[in-house]
Amino acid sequence: MHQTWRKSSHSGNEGNCVEVAIERTVGVRDSKAPAAGQLTVSRQAWSAALRRLR
Numbered sequence: 001m002h003q004t005w006r007k008s009s010h011s012g013n014e015g016n017c018v019e020v021a022i023e024r025t026v027g028v029r030d031s032k033a034p035a036a037g038q039l040t041v042s043r044q045a046w047s048a049a050l051r052r053l054r
Contacts, residue, residue: 007031022046 003021011017011031019034021027026046029038041049 003027005029005034020046 003023005019005021005027007017007019017031019029019031021038022043024043025040026043027038027040028046030036
């Protein structure tokens with residue numbers, strides 16, 4: 001399955017950020033090392049994490 005990875009517009013061009021791919025699940029990876037793998041969580045877990053971070 002092809003994933004579309006996105007990063008925050010607040011990240012600039014530094015590359016020091018995480019990228020997120022939202023499909024049936026949510027993939028999170030390091031933008032500097034995308035080949036190192038990803039963390040995959042449910043959409044519900046991702047939403048809960050964002051609510052806590054705000």
